[in-house]
Amino acid sequence: MKTILLKNRPTGTPQTSDFEFTDSEKPSPKDGEILLKTKYVSVDPYMRGRMRDEKSYVEPFKLNEPITTAIVAEVVESSHEKFAKGDYLTGMLPWKEFSTSDGKGLRKVDKEQVPLSANLGILGLTGLTAYFGLLEIGEPKKGETVLVSGAAGAVGSIVGQIAKLKGCKVIGIAGTDEKITMLKEKFSFDAGINYDTTDDLSAAIKEAAPDGIDVYYDNVGSYTLDAAMENINRMGRVVNCGAISLYNETEQPTGPRLETTLVKKSVKMQGFIVSNYQEKFPEGIKQLGEWLKDGKLKYEETVVEGFDNIPQAFIDLFEGKNKGKMVVKVY
């Protein structure tokens, strides 16, 4: 069976040559352990940060060791008291076709309620990232205007829909006309801006939101953030969820200083990771599940097939090749 290791710490955009495939015997679970067969693998932009050898909110990946990421796997053997053969579990697991586990950090998923892959997306950390970032930091109020970048991505598309559920006007920024159409038609965004065909992003935001932006949910950073800040209202809130445009930078990126805008307009900018809200996860999963069941939330997935394609699926995130959540279906 195959395992994918981190071979090199990427410089700039990751390459498939930064990963190494190895072959080994299928492992045997010890007493009390389970044997898991990998079904769906999540690839996410934040993983780029873990490929650097620097202190961050999670430990960096180790060289020559398997990458770990959110995975849905099937229990194929079990002597674990809580998990039985045929169960589907999710949690952080290695990029291996099969792996063993003592079950710690894994939870059972309901294979009837939603498609398995949704546990990596809307009912997984992706949905929770959208939910807590928007509601706890963005604090959107009815009638306010919410701008989302990376709006056609996994997190952004959920953020926009939750903001609509809260009674806000929602504007999304994405990189193709097809994505913009999807934002408006599938996800009920009020307006969309294709940054790739827009000369002046700040002016385009102003046109879409003549009364300014109250909440900006940022997945992108850099000049997209600058353009949003030029349109931010007094008492505005910026949710710094990600900065995908900067993750592959090799030099310290520079840009306009934002502190005078923060002071002049009493603006808050706040970064977070979803695990800050771990204690509230059950509440979030419950609410997202209800909205999903009631047809109030929709989601989009880009499903890549085949274990061998995991590294390329990850790399494609940085070119925006995904619509919605990018997952790899292994079997």
Next chain:
Amino acid sequence: MKTILLKNRPTGTPQTSDFEFTDSEKPSPKDGEILLKTKYVSVDPYMRGRMRDEKSYVEPFKLNEPITTAIVAEVVESSHEKFAKGDYLTGMLPWKEFSTSDGKGLRKVDKEQVPLSANLGILGLTGLTAYFGLLEIGEPKKGETVLVSGAAGAVGSIVGQIAKLKGCKVIGIAGTDEKITMLKEKFSFDAGINYDTTDDLSAAIKEAAPDGIDVYYDNVGSYTLDAAMENINRMGRVVNCGAISLYNETEQPTGPRLETTLVKKSVKMQGFIVSNYQEKFPEGIKQLGEWLKDGKLKYEETVVEGFDNIPQAFIDLFEGKNKGKMVVKVY
């Protein structure tokens, strides 16, 4: 009697030639009005922003009209029902030796409790700016490390003392050794950094705060903010009170992008103006007054004498010529 008008909108550092003195008759109060004799005039860095012709949280000053600022004045004539001759009042008033008012927005000050000028400082908007910015945005917890820039200034020196009262370790950044001595000896700061004699501000902060910074109260912006951000802890909070180093810039200043730090470390940066907390002012004044009475808060003033010296006192703020609150004593 003399009046000071804004003659030109300054480019870069304000000059005395940006102000104009005019002479006129002493005004006569109408029925129900009061005649006020200006005693103390507050000059503050934020006023630089009002000299630009751009939208901000307060209206810009108008050309060829008197500057208005916080003032303590004596009632010398009154037919107002609430204010009597001999009362001392404070509020936003014009740079005039005498002015008339209907009393709106003015409040009586207790001339026995503290020196008159303290109503422009520790018991005025200055003290409230320190109090609400630190407590509402910075949320310092016992045992945390608080860094303050502009620490020897009016706001910074109060911020540091309140942080000490909350059980924090407090480090101040200021621009002369004399100020650093004052921070430690008069205001009980744990450590001080003279930015003017320090080659590597970030390294100096690291040396003073090896466990990192939990709360950074920023009055300065620019590279001082950058150095603080390099030392900020996970879940750190940055209080963006001011950015005096940028107020005289004529070009859009640039610097390292901060969004990746915000995301990686779940950091909050939040700007504010004190009037956001207007409803809580009585609470703040009461608490500051009690601490002052109990000897738990000290303050420093730089008193410049003479109405003619108001513009120069304002300009001197940008060279850090003040220790603590800069006020002009008129009579």
